[in-house]
Amino acid sequence: MITGTEQIGILKTNNPNNQNLQINIRSVPSLSNNVKLTKPAGTRVTILEKSQPAGDRYSWYRIRYAEGNNDIGWVREDVINVVPNPNPSPSDTRLFFETQSRQVRVYGREQPYMNIYVKTTDSTDLLRVAAVRIPKSDDYQPWISYISIKGTTVYQVRFIPVTQTRSGQAELIIGESSSGRIYLQEKGFGIQGYEYNQL
Structure with missing residues (x-):
């Protein structure tokens, strides 16, 4: 019931x-x-x-x-x-965190997707929008990045996984694809997800 x-x-x-x-x-x-x-x-x-x-x-x-x-x-x-509930199970979540204004989720075992929820307006910026993982340029670069595009807006989620020798961190960057102008850049807290937690 x-x-x-x-x-x-x-x-x-x-x-x-x-x-x-x-x-x-x-x-x-x-x-x-x-x-x-x-x-x-x-x-x-x-x-x-x-x-x-x-x-x-x-x-x-x-x-x-x-x-x-x-x-x-x-x-x-x-x-x-x-x-329908757009959020996947915790076991399917690569990365989840909150910023001052948003909740961010990257999920999907094969094809990654991105959800971005705006806390102040109780609305969504992104809902199950395909994401691309950006290849690392070298092995010394600790950041892992995902990008999704909606219209002319680019959403970049980047994070450093937590390991035994390194504390993790995450941030959300939202910008304009044609000008490169950044609208929002916020650090994450409450970070979790199977790609983030590598302990």
Whole structure:
């Protein structure tokens, strides 16, 4: 009944002729109960639970629509799109770290991908964008780098793995591909991942 991890959902109308309908959020999973409140289509919510009441052909989702303790209600499956969790398992994560403004993840055993989440706006810069590992120019260079490109923006993630003789570090650099101008350069903390931790 309860999902293993919280997922994100986006509320949607179930009437193709009226995309501006408000979505009913109910106090219990039933159409016969009073509506707790309404939210516009496109509202992002957190899914806490999925249930199919006896005798109902639809499943229902218990959702959190705001930050308060009581900001929880139910919506039917035809008025919500469940967003797949884009983050892989820890065993598939090459590198994960946070900066002051972002969370960064490089993952994938064969083809590497990059996710970059913006903490201040609760949005993503990159979501499963292919990444390329930059070859080292010599064996004395400790940095390992990955690059992803979206439009004209280049995202470079670079790190020094932690070993018995060396402490690790990581940073994120975001710049313009045509001018080479750097928009953001931030050091990482909370670093983990199988390529980072070589102890």
